[in-house]
Amino acid sequence: xxxxxxxxxxxRKEFPGIVANDNINLQVEEGEIHAILGENGAGKSTxxxxxxxxxxxxxxxxxxxxxxxxxxxxxxxxDLGIGMVHQHFQLVHNFTVAENIILGKEGSFVYDIKKASxxxxxxxxxxxxxxxxxxxIEDITVGMQQRVxxxxxxxxxxxxxxxxxxxxxxxxxxxxxxxxxxxxxAAEGKSIIIITHKLEEIKAVAKRCTVIRRGKFIDxxxxxxxxxxEMAALMVGRPVNFKVEKQExxxxxxxxxxxxxxxxxxxxxxxxxxxxxDVRAGEIVGxxxxxxxxxxxxxxxxxxxxxxxxxxxxxxxxxxxxxxxxERNDLGLAxxxxxxxxxxxxxxxxxxxxxVIKEFDKAPFSSKGILNYSEIEEYSKKIIERFDVxxxxxxNSRAGKLSxxxxxxxxxxxxxxxxxxxxxxxxxxRGLDVGAIEYIxxxxxxxxxxxxxxxxxxxxxxxIFNLSDRIAVINAGKLIDIVNTKETDAHSVGLxxxxxxxxx
Amino acid sequence: MAKNTVKIKKPxxxxxxxKSMIVSLTTVLLGLIVGGILIIAIGKNPIEGFQKIVFGAxxxxxxxxxxxxxxxxxxxxxxxxxxxxxxxxxNIGGAGQMLMGGLMASIWAHxxxxxxxxxxxxxxxxxxxxxxxxWGLVPGLLKAKFNVHEVxxxxxxxxxxxxxxxxxxxVFIVDPTIIVKSKPIPMQQSLRxxxxxxxxxxxxxxxxxxxxxxxxxxxxxxLEKTTLGFNLKAVGSNRYCAEYAGIKVNRSxxxxxxxxxxxxxxxxxxxxxxxxxxxxxxxxxxxGFDGIAxxxxxxxxxxxxxxxxxxxxMLKMGxxxxxxxxxxxxxxxxxxxxxxxxxxxxxxxxxxxxxxIKKHSEKKLLKQAKExx
Ligand SMILES: Nc1ncnc2c1ncn2[C@@H]1O[C@H](COP(=O)(O)OP(=O)(O)OP(=O)(O)O)[C@@H](O)[C@H]1O
Ligand SMILES: [Mg+2]
Numbered sequence: 001x002x003x004x005x006x007x008x009x010x011x012r013k014e015f016p017g018i019v020a021n022d023n024i025n026l027q028v029e030e031g032e033i034h035a036i037l038g039e040n041g042a043g044k045s046t047x048x049x050x051x052x053x054x055x056x057x058x059x060x061x062x063x064x065x066x067x068x069x070x071x072x073x074x075x076x077x078x079d080l081g082i083g084m085v086h087q088h089f090q091l092v093h094n095f096t097v098a099e100n101i102i103l104g105k106e107g108s109f110v111y112d113i114k115k116a117s118x119x120x121x122x123x124x125x126x127x128x129x130x131x132x133x134x135x136x137i138e139d140i141t142v143g144m145q146q147r148v149x150x151x152x153x154x155x156x157x158x159x160x161x162x163x164x165x166x167x168x169x170x171x172x173x174x175x176x177x178x179x180x181x182x183x184x185x186a187a188e189g190k191s192i193i194i195i196t197h198k199l200e201e202i203k204a205v206a207k208r209c210t211v212i213r214r215g216k217f218i219d220x221x222x223x224x225x226x227x228x229x230e231m232a233a234l235m236v237g238r239p240v241n242f243k244v245e246k247q248e249x250x251x252x253x254x255x256x257x258x259x260x261x262x263x264x265x266x267x268x269x270x271x272x273x274x275x276x277x278d279v280r281a282g283e284i285v286g287x288x289x290x291x292x293x294x295x296x297x298x299x300x301x302x303x304x305x306x307x308x309x310x311x312x313x314x315x316x317x318x319x320x321x322x323x324x325x326x327e328r329n330d331l332g333l334a335x336x337x338x339x340x341x342x343x344x345x346x347x348x349x350x351x352x353x354x355x356v357i358k359e360f361d362k363a364p365f366s367s368k369g370i371l372n373y374s375e376i377e378e379y380s381k382k383i384i385e386r387f388d389v390x391x392x393x394x395x396n397s398r399a400g401k402l403s404x405x406x407x408x409x410x411x412x413x414x415x416x417x418x419x420x421x422x423x424x425x426x427x428x429x430r431g432l433d434v435g436a437i438e439y440i441x442x443x444x445x446x447x448x449x450x451x452x453x454x455x456x457x458x459x460x461x462x463x464i465f466n467l468s469d470r471i472a473v474i475n476a477g478k479l480i481d482i483v484n485t486k487e488t489d490a491h492s493v494g495l496x497x498x499x500x501x502x503x504x
Numbered sequence: 505m506a507k508n509t510v511k512i513k514k515p516x517x518x519x520x521x522x523k524s525m526i527v528s529l530t531t532v533l534l535g536l537i538v539g540g541i542l543i544i545a546i547g548k549n550p551i552e553g554f555q556k557i558v559f560g561a562x563x564x565x566x567x568x569x570x571x572x573x574x575x576x577x578x579x580x581x582x583x584x585x586x587x588x589x590x591x592x593x594x595n596i597g598g599a600g601q602m603l604m605g606g607l608m609a610s611i612w613a614h615x616x617x618x619x620x621x622x623x624x625x626x627x628x629x630x631x632x633x634x635x636x637x638x639w640g641l642v643p644g645l646l647k648a649k650f651n652v653h654e655v656x657x658x659x660x661x662x663x664x665x666x667x668x669x670x671x672x673x674x675v676f677i678v679d680p681t682i683i684v685k686s687k688p689i690p691m692q693q694s695l696r697x698x699x700x701x702x703x704x705x706x707x708x709x710x711x712x713x714x715x716x717x718x719x720x721x722x723x724x725x726x727l728e729k730t731t732l733g734f735n736l737k738a739v740g741s742n743r744y745c746a747e748y749a750g751i752k753v754n755r756s757x758x759x760x761x762x763x764x765x766x767x768x769x770x771x772x773x774x775x776x777x778x779x780x781x782x783x784x785x786x787x788x789x790x791x792g793f794d795g796i797a798x799x800x801x802x803x804x805x806x807x808x809x810x811x812x813x814x815x816x817x818m819l820k821m822g823x824x825x826x827x828x829x830x831x832x833x834x835x836x837x838x839x840x841x842x843x844x845x846x847x848x849x850x851x852x853x854x855x856x857x858x859x860x861i862k863k864h865s866e867k868k869l870l871k872q873a874k875e876x877x
Contacts, residue, residue, distance in 0.1 A: 305748060326750030335748070343748040346741045357738060357749040361731045369731050 004066070005030045005160055005191045006051070011060035013046055015401070017392035020046040021057070022215040026193075028160075033182055033192045035206035035223070037199075037235050039433045040405025041390040043215045044195045048162050051193075052084045053077040064160070083153025084162040087169070087404065088341075089145050091137045098133035101152050116155075123154045127184045142291075143174030150181065161185065163194045165404065167201060168431050171291050171459055179205050197405070197433050199228035211235050236435040246445045249469040252281035254314075255422050255453035256302070261311035263297040265477075270309070271297035273477045279422065284444065284454040286468030286485075288461060288493050294477035295457050296338055299424055302455075303335050304328050305343075316421060329358050332421030336412055336428045338457075340404075344411040347400030351391070354399050355380040355414050379417075387413030388436070404431045409440075416443055423447055426457045441467060461490055475499040524803035526857055527850045528812065531801065535843035539835055546831065553831050560825030561818040569700075569707025573779045575817025577602070579716040580771035581795025582813050583723050584640075584764040586804035588654075590727060591760035592740035593644075597658025598768040599792025600665035601639040605632035605769025606776030607669050610686060610783055611676050613693040621692075628695075628773060629715065636769015637762045639665060644761025648754035654761065662788065670785045679782070686783040695778035712774025717810075719767060724806040726763075736760050768792065794820075797840060800847045816840060 006028040013021040020043040028034045036044050049055045051062065053071040062069055064080050071077050077084070091100050098117050117133035124131045129147045137145060146166060153161055163182075167175045182192055182205050196202060202209055202223060209226070211218040211234045219234055232240040256279040265271025272294040279285045289295055300306035302313055304325040312321040315331050337343040345354050356365050356376050364375040380395040389410045391397035399407060408431050415423060425444065429437045444467060448454055458464050464471055465485060472482040473496040480496045540550035561571045581598040588595035609632040619627060643657030677686040691698070695710040727733040738746040739756040747753050771791065776783050798816055802808030823836030846853070 303748075324750070324752070325747065326752070329750045337748060342742075342744050344745065346738060346745050348741055349738075353734070353738070357745065360734050366731045371729055371731060371734060 003030050004028060005064065006193070007061075007063040007066075008047065008051060009061045009063070011047060011050060011062075012058045013043070013050060013055060014058055015392045017394075017397075019215050021050070024060075024212060024215070024217045026210055026217075027220070028191055028193060029207075030191055031186055031189050032208065033186050033194060033206045035202040035209040036193065036195045036212065037197075037202065037209050037231060038212040039214070039235060040409065040431070040436055041214075041403040042212045042235075042433075044212065045164055045403060047212075048084065048164055048193065048195065051077070052082060052162060078156055078158070080160075081158050082160045082162065083156060083158030084164070085146065085149045085153065085166055087165050089149055091145060091148060093138040095137060096133065097131055097135050097137065097148050097151070100137060100148060101133075101155050119155065120151060123151055127154070127181055127188070129181060141174075142169050143171065143177065146170070146174075146178070147181070159190050161190055161192045163192065163196075165195055165197070165431060167196055167198060168404075172461065175201070197431065197437075199231055199434065202231065203228055213237060232434045235433065238435075240434050240438055242434070242438070244441045244445060244466045246467075247449070249283045249448065251283040251469070252451060253317075254278040254280050255316055256455060257314040258298075258302065259312045259314070261298070261301060261313065262309040263294075263301045263306060263477075264309055265294070265297050271477050272301065275311070275474075275477070275479050277472055277479060277482070279453040279455050281451045281453055282448055283469045284448050284456055284467050285482075286456040286458065286464035286471045287474055288458075288464050288471050288497055289474035290497055291459055293474050293497075295426070295474060297477070298474070299335070299338070299426055299455075299457060302424065303333065332419075334415040334418050334420030334423045336415050336423070336425045338426040340407050340411055340430075345399040345407060348398055350398055351384065351389070351395045351402075351410060352376050352380045354410065355383050355395070357414075358418065383413040383417050384410065386417070388439070389413060405433060405436060408432055409436060412440055412443075416447060420447075420452060422453045422455065424455045424457070427459060428456070429458075429463065461493065464493075465490065473497055521805065521807075523854065524805065524808060527853050528801050528803060528808065528847070530853050530857070531843050531846035531850065532815065534846045535839045538842045539839035542835060542838060543831055548829060548831050552829055553826060553835065556825040556829055556831070557819060557822035557836060559822065561822030564705065565703070566705035566707045567821070569704030569709030571817050571821040572713055572814070573708035573710060573774075574821050575814045576710075576712045576716045577771045577775045577779065577789070577791045578794055578798050578813035578816055579810055580719060580767050580774060581791050582798030582802060582809040583719055583806060584767035584771070585795045585799035586802065586806070586809050587723055587727075587767065588760060588764040589799060589804045590740050591736040591756060592743065593647075593654050593757065593760055593764070595640065595658055595761065595764045595768070596655055596793065596796065597640060597643060597661050597765070598771070598795045599788045599790075600658065600662035601636040601765045601768035602772035602775060602789050602792055603662075603665040603669050604639045605636040605772030606783060607665075607672055607772075608632060608635040609773045609777055610689060611672070613689045613777060614677050614687065617693065624693075625695075625711070628777065629770065632769045632773035633766040634769070636772060637766035639769065640761040640763075640765020641758060644758040647761075648757050654757075662792070666786075666788055669783065673783050673785045677783070684785050689777055689781045691781075693777075694781050695774060696781070708779045710774070710778035712778035715770060715774060719770065720806045720810050723767070727806070732759070768795070771795075794840075797844045797847075800844060803850075 004027045008026040011021050011024045024047055038044050046055065050057045053073045053076050062071060069080060092103065098113055098120055101120060102116050120133040129151055131144065131147050131151055166178060170178060186192055206223045208220060209223050209231060210220045213235060221231065258275060258277045261272055261275040262270055263272040275298060287295060297306060301308045312319060314320065315333060318331065320328050320331065341347060356379065359365055360371065364372060366372055377395055384395060387409045389406050391402045391406060412428055429440050432440065444454055456467055468485050470482055471485055471488065471493060473480040473493060475497060476499065480499065480501050543550040543553045560567065562568050584598055585595050609628050612628060612631045616627065639661050643654050643661055646652040646657045647654045673686045674683065679685045679687045695712045697711060700709050735751055736756050738751055739753050743753050775789060775791065794816060798809055798813045801812035819836045819840060823833040826833050826835060
């Protein structure tokens with residue numbers, strides 16, 4: 001008898017035009033943290049959706065604790081003790097933690113909230129989740145919401161836990177917490193499958209790692225004896241360069257000037273206050289800060305998506321404070337948005353529509369109000385080829401059918417291809433595999449070298465340090481300081497992110 | 505090309521138009537089955553019942569003419585609702601927009617008797633279209649400026665139109681003998697023509713049908729081929745993304761409601777100056793709401809709307825003949841209602857067909873594999 005809790009053997013799943021899973025094997029041991037590594041679109045989410053009953057495999061066998069099973073729905077999966085934390089949480093925002101956790105559990109027409117709360121508290125303490133049952137979802141951070149999702153699985157007695165890119169939405173501190181929680185869970189005998197593109201996370205928690213590429217099983221490796229570079233090479237099929245090669249920048253005139261900007265946030269208090277910043281031609285300025293310190297408000301105000309209280313914004317010397325979004329875009333502002341599914345894409349429209357969404361009313365994509373489909377198709381093809389956007393039906397695929405990382409690549413491709421003067425990139429590589437990150441980083445530097453201005457907002461300090469020529473640190477909506485990347489280090493930027501300004 | 509991409513022939517269900525056709529036909533079939541069961545329940549023969557409906561709708565050229573004349577309004581209101589749907593808006597102001605289009609066109613018809621025929625028709629279209637458009641535009645503006653939901657706005661405007669007609673008919677075009685009705689519009693001032701009447705045994709068939717066909721083509725063209733359609737559909741699918749892309753969301757809402765209102769205004773023209781030739785006060789055309797069903801069954805696709813309007817037109821015009829065999833005409837309305845309910849479950853129906861087709865193709869593959877062995 002094997003001691004595998006999960007065995008997926010010879011799994012195959014086709015979508016129109018693509019084989020998402022082609023004879024994939026996955027074997028997870030009891031009490032193990034098992035990582036799945038693969039490029040964007042390799043078929044990881046598809047494989048997990050099959051295990052969780054969201055999709056049916058066309059071929060293959062699934063065994064849970066040695067017994068062959070058929071999983072037709074998430075309910076079946078629950079019954080087998082399988083739980084999943086999706087990348088987009090499924091919580092009711094104005095409900096409490098306890099209510100969310102009982103919600104949807106069978107036989108919950110009449111429920112004993114006290115008893116439930118007690119159980120929630122117990123679980124929370126046991127695994128160090130730090131969740132109180134009567135907290136309301138909308139008042140807690142994203143990291144805590146994720147822990148509620150974890151609690152939900154545990155409350156339902158799941159002992160096989162699936163995490164699909166759980167760290168993509170977390171801050172570095174939250175990621176550390178999650179890693180600890182995972183270790184606790186494994187120590188208690190839970191088996192965990194984690195999908196992540198971040199190799200250091202795999203190194204930190206996983207015992208073994210299954211690598212897949214373009215739908216096919218490539219290898220299974222022992223994490224302790226395999227280096228991150230080796231894993232990356234296995235997954236991409238070639239060595240990956242983690243360090244961005246770039247020359248010294250030769251900045252020119254300011255392209256973006258933000259002067260004494262004040263912006264209200266959703267809670268109607270100043271989210272950005274008295275903020276001034278220049279981004280010059282030929283430089284990348286990174287904004288470092290803990291999530292929620294005014295980055296979103298700053299970007300939305302510059303792009304015209306949010307009204308400002310006072311202050312002004314200049315693009316190429318032109319006052320754009322009060323002009324429409326369209327006019328800003330036409331003046332050469334491009335923006336990789338924070339939330340790719342909300343702002344970045346029309347999910348139910350094909351890629352063609354999405355690739356020209358900002359430019360469909362200009363030549364050559366249309367003339368005199370009539371669309372020119374062949375031009376649109378050609379342009380879209382160019383983008384998806386250059387940025388390696390993979391999908392079943394090419395430019396005719398609906399954006400929503402793309403894997404998360406490929407959606408991101410499509411947006412980044414669209415924005416860079418539009419030849420902007422100023423590119424505002426918010427977490428441009430969120431959800432991308434290391435190969436794609438390498439490529440996007442190169443492209444961003446290439447933009448800079450062409451004399452464009454790049455404003456980079458990222459929650460990953462590594463990315464900020466790798467790309468930026470100067471780093472602006474934001475805390476509580478205020479600019480703490482702006483420093484040359486060469487003359488600083490992660491420690492002092494970290495201090496500034498906490499609001500402490502080092503006296504020179 | 506990626507290594508593992510294979511060229512699979514597109515299954516039928518993957519072609520959007522075919523897919524929605526199959527789903528719509530299934531809902532119709534289900535509606536008819538339930539209707540049939542109801543007919544059996546009252547002790548009648550359902551086959552005979554359906555025969556009667558078809559008989560009533562198309563058994564001679566006069567009936568065909570009347571059915572088409574009735575379906576004309578449904579096509580236009582259906583298009584109106586469908587167009588708004590595509591922009592993410594719910595236009596239930598069809599009734600009010602029809603009333604305003606019909607009222608203004610009627611007043612025009614009674615007073616403007618000096619224009620040469622083609623120009624006169626054009627003027628009618630303009631008058632009715634613009635009146636309807638205003639009745640859609642204003643609720644659109646209310647939504648854009650004050651965030652009044654378009655459902656509330658259009659319902660409000662239905663009532664305003666209702667009361668305007670109530671007074672305006674009496675003031676401007678009243679029939680002195682029957683003060684609850686307007687004077688009938690003489691044939692040469694209406695959309696009816698001698699020639700169309702003569703080839704359809706004096707049915708109500710009128711040039712409104714050709715207006716409707718043109719509208720179907722124009723709306724299809726706008727939605728599929730123009731930047732305006734691109735713009736409106738983008739707003740309808742994801743307004744946050746549209747906003748981000750620089751599309752003026754509020755302006756799109758107003759334009760879309762204007763066009764939707766215009767279409768329903770034209771429906772008022774074909775109804776009050778074609779299918780009928782009078783306006784009664786205190787009556788609101790139910791076609792304004794039937795248009796919603798038409799749009800749903802037609803999956804908001806212009807051609808789909810055209811077909812489903814003809815189908816609903818047949819049911820409505822043919823149902824009178826049911827009484828001949830003692831079946832209450834309400835059965836036909838029930839069938840329509842059931843079809844609408846099933847349309848709401850179209851996702852389930854789609855899933856059903858997808859499963860069946862998949863099983864079928866799997867069997868085929870198995871067979872092939874066996875033969876190869
Ligand atoms: N519902 C669907 N319909 C059509 N194609 C799909 C569907 N879901 C996934 N695909 C395709 O299957 C392939 C694998 O997708 P999947 O989401 O499993 O990738 P992934 O490995 O999770 O990638 P990422 O790291 O970018 O999240 C992709 O090419 C995707 O376009
Ligand atoms: Mg994925």
